[in-house]
Amino acid sequence: MDSVSILVLNGPNLSRLGKREPEVYGSRSLEDINKELVDAFPGISFDFFQSEEEGELLEKLFHCEDDGGYSGVILNAGALTHYSIALRDAISAVSIPVIEVHLSNIYAREEFRRKSVISEVCSGVITGFGPNSYHLGVRGLMGMLEVS
Numbered sequence: 001m002d003s004v005s006i007l008v009l010n011g012p013n014l015s016r017l018g019k020r021e022p023e024v025y026g027s028r029s030l031e032d033i034n035k036e037l038v039d040a041f042p043g044i045s046f047d048f049f050q051s052e053e054e055g056e057l058l059e060k061l062f063h064c065e066d067d068g069g070y071s072g073v074i075l076n077a078g079a080l081t082h083y084s085i086a087l088r089d090a091i092s093a094v095s096i097p098v099i100e101v102h103l104s105n106i107y108a109r110e111e112f113r114r115k116s117v118i119s120e121v122c123s124g125v126i127t128g129f130g131p132n133s134y135h136l137g138v139r140g141l142m143g144m145l146e147v148s
Contacts, residue, residue, distance in 0.1 A: 003045060004043070004044045004045065004071045004142070004145065004147055005044070005045040005046075005047070005069055005070050005071055006044055006045070006046055006047075006070065006071060006072055006073070006074060006138065006141065007046075007047045007048075007049065007060070007064055007070050007072075007073045007074070008034065008037065008046060008047070008048045008049070008073075008074045008134065009049050009050075009057060009060060009061070009073055009074065009075045009076070009077075010030060010048075010049070010050035010051075010075075010076050010078070011050070011051065011052075011054075011057055011075075011076060011077040011078035011079070011080045011081075011087075012051075012052045012053075012054075012078045012079050012080060013052070013078050013079065014030050014050055014076055014078050015030060015050055015052065017029050017030045017032075017033070017103075018030075018032070028131050030050060032131075033131045033134055034046070034048045036131065036134075036135075037134055037135065037138065040135055040138075041138055044138070044142075047070075054080055054084060054086060054087065057077070057080070057087060057090075058086060058087065058090040061073065061090045061091065061093075061094055061098075062090065062093070062094065064094060064096055065094040065095060065096055070096055071096070071097075071141070071145055071147075072096050072097040072098065072099065072123075072141045072144070072145065073096060073097070073098045073099070074099050074101055074134060074137040074138060074141065075091075075098050075099065075100055075101065075118075075122070076100075076101050076102060076103070076133075076134075077100070077118060080118075081100070081102070081106070081113075081116045081117070081118055082112060082113060082115055082116065082117065083117060084117065084118070085117060087117075087118055088117050088118045088120075088121055091118055091121045091122060092121040097123035097124075097141060097144055097145075098121075098122045098123055099122060099123055099124045099125070099126065099137040099140055099141050100116065100118055100119055100122040100124070100125045100126070100127075100137075101125075101126045101127070101133040101134055101136075101137040102126070102127040102128065102133060103128075103129075103130050103131065103133055104127070104128060104130075105127055105128030106127050106128075107127065107128075108128070123141075123144060124137070124140045124141075124144070126140065
């Protein structure tokens, strides 16, 4: 694989990072996290997309495959993680690897957050490392793609 292009896909409420419950999610904004990824991985081409709308996330996943060009997806689905069968089905409908990431440790939180309906169809799961979860997700994806 000559060049690596990754879509970082973020779901509902992630636009509020840095403002929403900083004791849980930290003080960095989503824009901060995106910039840190670009700086940390200069050899990778990143695209970033965030939406509060489930359907927009599904369409973006389908475009990744239909339009080509992406090596994989880093996905923080936010609350959709816990109940979106539509998102689960969309992930299983595409052939590119999707890595599920979460800022907080979902298994150490409220009972309803401990179940991910998308984990079974994702290529890997990173949870609980704050903004570094995205970095670990990229490293995991690179390992899967056997890219240094």
